[in-house]
Amino acid sequence: MSTAAPPFKPFNLALIQLGQTGPDKSANLAHARDLILEAASGDGGAKPKPDVIVLPECFNSPYGHVHFPVYAETIAYTPGQPYDVHASASESVKLLAATAREAGVWLIGGSIPERDAADKKLYNTTTVYSRTGELVAMHRKVHLFDIDIPGKITFKESETLTGGTTMNYFDTEFARIGLGICYDVRFPELAMTYARKGCQVLIYPGAFNLTTGPLHWELLQRARAIDNQVFFSMCSPARDMSAGYHAWGHSMIVDPMGKVIAETEHEEDIVYARIDPTVFVEARAGIPVTKQRRFDVYPDVSRGL
Numbered sequence: 001m002s003t004a005a006p007p008f009k010p011f012n013l014a015l016i017q018l019g020q021t022g023p024d025k026s027a028n029l030a031h032a033r034d035l036i037l038e039a040a041s042g043d044g045g046a047k048p049k050p051d052v053i054v055l056p057e058c059f060n061s062p063y064g065h066v067h068f069p070v071y072a073e074t075i076a077y078t079p080g081q082p083y084d085v086h087a088s089a090s091e092s093v094k095l096l097a098a099t100a101r102e103a104g105v106w107l108i109g110g111s112i113p114e115r116d117a118a119d120k121k122l123y124n125t126t127t128v129y130s131r132t133g134e135l136v137a138m139h140r141k142v143h144l145f146d147i148d149i150p151g152k153i154t155f156k157e158s159e160t161l162t163g164g165t166t167m168n169y170f171d172t173e174f175a176r177i178g179l180g181i182c183y184d185v186r187f188p189e190l191a192m193t194y195a196r197k198g199c200q201v202l203i204y205p206g207a208f209n210l211t212t213g214p215l216h217w218e219l220l221q222r223a224r225a226i227d228n229q230v231f232f233s234m235c236s237p238a239r240d241m242s243a244g245y246h247a248w249g250h251s252m253i254v255d256p257m258g259k260v261i262a263e264t265e266h267e268e269d270i271v272y273a274r275i276d277p278t279v280f281v282e283a284r285a286g287i288p289v290t291k292q293r294r295f296d297v298y299p300d301v302s303r304g305l
C-alpha cells in the first residue's frame with residue numbers, strides 16, 4: 001500500500017526539447033547542462049522559474065538499438081537505499097546530479113541507455129534528482145517500442161533492450177509525480193495505476209516519430225490526462241533530419257481537463273508552464289470519475305485475460 005501523496009501545491013514545470021550536438025556523449029551532456037541552467041533561470045514572466053525540469057528520452061545517445069550498447073552506463077541504484085552519486089561510475093548520473101544541485105531544481109533526467117550491474121541487460125532508463133542533487137528515483141521503460149508499420153517505420157527496442165518490471169513515482173514538496181517513458185503512454189493501465197496511487201502529475205520523457213507523432217502524440221497525452229484527471233506531460237528531443245531517428249518534437253503539458261496548456265514545435269526549445277492544482281480539484285469535483293469506477297463490473301481489469 002502506498003503512503004499518502006503530498007498535498008498538491010502550485011509549481012512551475014519546464015521541458016527542455018533538447019537537440020543533440022552529435023555522437024559525442026560528453027558534448028551532449030555539456031549541452032544538456034547549459035540548457036538546464038538556462039531553463040532554471042526563467043524570466044519571472046512567461047518563463048516562470050521552474051521547480052521541475054525535464055529532459056527528453058535518450059538525450060545523451062543517438063536513438064537506435066545499435067547505439068544503446070555503446071552508450072550504456074551502469075547506475076546500480078536500488079530504490080530506498082542510500083546512493084552516492086559522486087562514487088557512481090555513470091558519467092550522466094554525475095553530470096545530472098551536479099546540475100540539479102547547481103540549479104536548485106528537481107530534475108527528471110530524460111532517459112539514457114543503462115546496463116544493469118548484475119545481469120548486464122540493457123534498459124532505457126530515467127533518473128530523477130532532488131534540488132540537492134540526490135538520486136531519488138529511477139524508472140526503466142516498461143513497454144518496449146516494438147512496432148512495424150510497413151513502408152513507414154519499423155523499430156524494435158527489444159533487439160537490445162529489456163523492459164523494466166516496476167512502476168516508479170517520487171514525492172516532492174508540491175506533488176507526487178509518476179514516471180514513464182514514451183511508448184509507456186500507450187498503456188492506460190500504467191497511468192491509471194499511478195493516479196490511483198495518488199500521483200497528481202505524470203511525466204514521460206518520449207520521442208515519437210513522424211508517422212505516429214502527428215496522429216497519436218497529443219491524443220494519447222490528452223487521453224491519459226482525462227482518463228485520470230491528472231496533469232500529463234511528455235518531453236521530446238528536438239527533430240534532427242540528419243539523425244537516424246526523426247523525433248516528432250512538440251513537447252507538451254496537458255491539464256486534468258485535457259487542455260494543452262503549453263507546447264512547442266519541433267526545434268530545440270524550452271516549454272514552461274505553471275501547474276495549478278485548482279484545475280485538478282475542479283475537474284475531479286465536476287466530473288467525479290475517479291470515485292465512480294465500477295471494479296465490481298470489470299474486476300478483471302488487471303488480470304491480463
Ligand SMILES: NC(=O)CCC(=O)C(=O)O
Nearest residue numbers: 145182183207208209212
Ligand atoms: N521511443 C518510443 O517509445 C517511441 C514511441 C512511438 O513513437 C509510438 O508511436 O508509440
